[in-house]
Amino acid sequence: MAEQIIKNNIAEISGKVVSEFTYSHEVYGEGFYSFNVEVPRLSDSFDIIPVMVSERLLDVTTSYVGQYVIAQGQFRSYNKHEDGKSRLLLSVFVREIHIVSEPITGNPNSIFLDGFICKKPIYRKTPLGREITDLLLAVNRPYNKSDYIPAIAWGRNARFAQNLEIGTNLCIWGRIQSRTYQKKAGDDAQVSTRIAYEVSISKMEISKKDEEKQGE
Known part of the structure; x- marks a missing residue:
């Protein structure tokens, strides 16, 4: 399974560090810290992507703000209760x-996921008529855990994805993106600005393993 997680969840980003380290948690005496990386898009804008790193990989007592990094790993999720x-x-x-x-030159933001659709896809259109399908992919990792990764398909991929069933084993390629949105909180309807993270899909296909099962 440890080898599988490397194959079914592969993310690589490069960009500029734009925040200091913030302590996150500790596992067996190993501390983990988060910071943000500004990753450029082809459209001259950028995404702000959160990164989690072990104190054994970087000196977390040093400031790297303004420096450039290349990071490889997995795109992971966890639930925070508040x-x-x-x-x-x-x-x-x-x-x-x-x-x-x-x-670096080339693609500064790439991800591959091999997971299972765990929520009914939602097809919609933007005010300008662009087709979108929202997906939620469960990607297995060691110790019987899974990461739940939101993803967005566009255009013909959106039309294809809207009819996929829960449990379908899907492979997707794309990039990690950040998106700001407004959320009302409490009875006084105060509006706060939040950031959502998701995978913008450039390519998708049903896993060969799933196709073989359906053909049996």
């Missing part, structure tokens, strides 16, 4: 990270 509610938080869990002197 005010009696549960929120799904996502971040790139780092397996390998490098500090570099300048931005």
Whole structure:
């Protein structure tokens, strides 16, 4: 299973560090810290992507703000409980990270996931008529855990994805993106700005394993 997680959840990002380290948690004496990376898009804008790293991979007493990093790992989720509610938080869990002197050329943001649809796909259109299907993918990892990754399909992929059934084994390729949205909180209807993270899908296909099962 440890080898499988490397194959079914592969993320790589590169960009500029834009926040200091924040302590997250400790596992068997190993501390983990989060920070944000500004990852450029092709459209001259950028995504702010949260990264989780072990103190054994980076010196967390040092500030790296303004420096460039290349990070490889998995896109993971965990539930945070606050005010009696549960929120799904996502971040790139780092397996390998490098500090570099300048931005890299090529694709600064890529991800591959092999998982299972765990919620009915939702098809919709934007006010400008663009077709979108929202997906939620469960991706297995060791110790009987799973990561729940939101994803968005566009255009012909959206039309294809809207009819997929819960439990379908789906492979997707794309990039991790951040998106701000407004949320009303409490009876006084106060509006707060939040950031959502998801995978923007560029390519998708039903897993060969799933196709073989359906053909039996």
